[in-house]
Amino acid sequence: xxxxxxxxxxxxxxxxxxxxxxxxxxxxxxxxxxxxxxxxxxxxxxxxxxxxxxxxxxxxxxxxxxxxxxxxxxxxxxxxxxxxxxxxxxxxxxxxxxxxxxxxxxxxxxxxxxxxxxxxxxxxxxxxxxxxxxxxxxxxxxxxxxxxxxxxxxxxxxxxxxxxxxxxxxxxxxxxxxxxxxxxxxxxxxxxxxxxxxxxxxxxxxxxxxx
Numbered sequence: 001x002x003x004x005x006x007x008x009x010x011x012x013x014x015x016x017x018x019x020x021x022x023x024x025x026x027x028x029x030x031x032x033x034x035x036x037x038x039x040x041x042x043x044x045x046x047x048x049x050x051x052x053x054x055x056x057x058x059x060x061x062x063x064x065x066x067x068x069x070x071x072x073x074x075x076x077x078x079x080x081x082x083x084x085x086x087x088x089x090x091x092x093x094x095x096x097x098x099x100x101x102x103x104x105x106x107x108x109x110x111x112x113x114x115x116x117x118x119x120x121x122x123x124x125x126x127x128x129x130x131x132x133x134x135x136x137x138x139x140x141x142x143x144x145x146x147x148x149x150x151x152x153x154x155x156x157x158x159x160x161x162x163x164x165x166x167x168x169x170x171x172x173x174x175x176x177x178x179x180x181x182x183x184x185x186x187x188x189x190x191x192x193x194x195x196x197x198x199x200x201x202x203x204x205x206x207x208x209x210x211x
Contacts, residue, residue, distance in 0.1 A: 004042045011036050064105060076100070080116035088124070090131050091189030093117070094138035098185050101142030102149045110139050127198045134188040134196075141184040144177035146170050 015033040019026060037043045079100075083092050101109055113135060121128035143150030147157055147168045157168035 004040075007040050007042050008037060011040075011042075064108060066104070068108065076112060080113055081120055084117070084120050084124075084131075088126070089189070090134040090193050091185075093131060094134045094185050094188050097135045098138040098142030098145075098181050101139040102145040102181075106139035106143050106150060110136055129198065130193055130196055134192055137188055137192075138185050141181040141188075145174055145181050146177070147173060149177075 011033050015029055018024060018029045038045065079096065080093065083096050086092070097109065097113065114132060117131045117135060118128050120126070121131060140150075144153070147153045147170050153168065153173060161167040
């Protein structure tokens, strides 16, 4: 192995440890690793800045803007309450989350839905643990239905294009991703919910066990 290879491995190792320790924001850790490799002359400036010319980060940023607009306008504000008031089960919530996650990045979607689920569970004396984890995994499953559903698909599409292949179309992964999402949501809604432990909401626990 060359000296550059050893430097790259050392930087990646330190970066992984710092991400696991979680003492600094990931953007600082990743940016620091990039700058270190650049100043150590392991990579050139063209490689270091190549990400800014990629279409994948721009597309991901645009999707996050769309998710932020949906949050700011209250477009999805009442979805959780309406779904849970009608069903009072995690199945329909997981299905709706998976469907929305096909067009909205799952991270902002869960950040938007999780407080609503906690608030509904607290108001209706329900175990919030029966809803949060199925909803989270459903968002991941929904993300594989389309290319724009998750940033990973966009990065893979960009890598294909940069290697001379045709980029992925929006629905190129649907034939494989949709059956997986359907089966996954079904398992989450049936067997998955039964395997989850019951954990009372902290505020309800304090009220019921004040002593």
